[in-house]
Amino acid sequence: MQNFNIKNSIRPNIATMKPYSSARDEFTDFEQNMVFLDANENPFNTEVNRYPDPHQVTLKTHLSTLKKVPIDQILLGNGSDEVLDLIMRAFCEPGQDNMITLPPTYGMYSVLAQTNNIENREVVLNDAFQPNIDVILKQIDAHTKIIFLCSPNNPTANLFDKKIIQKLLERFNGLIMIDEAYIDFAQGESWTAQLHDHPNLIISQTLSKAYGMAGIRLGICYASTDIISVLNKIKPPYNVNELTQKRALKRVLHPEDVENEINMILRQRKLLAKALEDIDFVQKVFPSEANFILARVDDADLRYKQLINNGIVVRNRSNQALCENTLRFTVGTEEENKKLIAILRLISKS
Ligand SMILES: *Cc1c(COP(=O)(O)O)cnc(C)c1O
Numbered sequence: 001m002q003n004f005n006i007k008n009s010i011r012p013n014i015a016t017m018k019p020y021s022s023a024r025d026e027f028t029d030f031e032q033n034m035v036f037l038d039a040n041e042n043p044f045n046t047e048v049n050r051y052p053d054p055h056q057v058t059l060k061t062h063l064s065t066l067k068k069v070p071i072d073q074i075l076l077g078n079g080s081d082e083v084l085d086l087i088m089r090a091f092c093e094p095g096q097d098n099m100i101t102l103p104p105t106y107g108m109y110s111v112l113a114q115t116n117n118i119e120n121r122e123v124v125l126n127d128a129f130q131p132n133i134d135v136i137l138k139q140i141d142a143h144t145k146i147i148f149l150c151s152p153n154n155p156t157a158n159l160f161d162k163k164i165i166q167k168l169l170e171r172f173n174g175l176i177m178i179d180e181a182y183i184d185f186a187q188g189e190s191w192t193a194q195l196h197d198h199p200n201l202i203i204s205q206t207l208s209k210a211y212g213m214a215g216i217r218l219g220i221c222y223a224s225t226d227i228i229s230v231l232n233k234i235k236p237p238y239n240v241n242e243l244t245q246k247r248a249l250k251r252v253l254h255p256e257d258v259e260n261e262i263n264m265i266l267r268q269r270k271l272l273a274k275a276l277e278d279i280d281f282v283q284k285v286f287p288s289e290a291n292f293i294l295a296r297v298d299d300a301d302l303r304y305k306q307l308i309n310n311g312i313v314v315r316n317r318s319n320q321a322l323c324e325n326t327l328r329f330t331v332g333t334e335e336e337n338k339k340l341i342a343i344l345r346l347i348s349k350s
Pocket residue numbers: 078079080081082106150154179181205206207208209214217218219
């Protein structure tokens with residue numbers, strides 16, 4: 001049924017272009033004790049005087065083992081925001097092609113679409129915060145290249161129904177991009193295990209959330225070798241810097257530390273959700289599969305200001321579709337959450 005062909009999806013100018021060949025591409029044998037005079041680097045050692053590995057082989061090798069995805073099906077970016085941008089630029093012809101996103105969702109999809117002059121067809125989620133499959137299918141035309149799914153979704157915090165995603169993967173001849181920035185907090189499994197069955201599937205993850213490394217900017221993209229080759233062709237050669245590669249590797253080598261932190265955050269999420277339910281101006285606490293909780297309150301602008309006045313910054317998501325009078329609370333440390341809860345109680349009494 002599904003008839004995905006990368007040749008019909010890739011932009012013609014990208015298909016025919018010749019990629020930049022860096023000094024590190026043309027000579028890669030670091031084993032030998034060679035004198036490197038090929039990249040116009042300063043020879044004096046600052047620990048970062050050499051260009052980084054453009055293919056991040058060491059880091060990818062460890063990620064490959066950890067995530068059980070072959071190394072040639074992985075691309076790394078300067079945050080997943082760069083990954084999203086590369087995907088749009090590889091497959092969407094500006095002023096001609098379109099993509100579909102499902103609000104309320106992560107704001108960068110629409111910002112990147114506008115930057116790249118790609119029409120963004122928005123199909124609002126249903127009341128259960130699930131994709132509206134019939135409306136999505138109706139929005140698709142010959143120029144629809146990518147459908148962006150965010151699961152768990154930001155800011156609604158829920159996973160999308162597996163069967164709905166499966167159906168979209170089967171019915172759509174273009175690319176399905178699943179943003180799994182929060183997957184490590186979820187009960188459901190990553191779609192990486194399904195890559196083999198779906199040549200049109202792209203998955204993005206990040207070290208910014210569960211891995212606690214938002215500051216180093218490392219995004220991960222998983223897809224078929226064909227798709228990864230196209231993205232490799234257009235990415236800036238040294239897009240992931242040396243410091244990022246080193247710090248990420250240190251973290252990835254200790255997945256048990258990450259696991260411990262995730263478990264602490266999950267315990268705190270449960271406590272925070274329960275506490276929020278007991279606050280009288282909180283009308284609804286939405287279930288969460290992420291490290292944040294969306295809650296509907298009586299007056300989001302008022303409650304947001306009151307929290308700010310008490311030293312706590314949350315996100316007011318009220319101007320997004322389906323999110324009227326909602327606040328998004330990131331789950332903090334036990335101490336931070338206690339402070340938040342105390343202040344919520346204080347405000348509710350005033
Ligand atoms: C936070 C977030 C990201 C950001 O990823 P970076 O790797 O930090 O660029 C991506 N997608 C969603 C849905 C997010 O909430």
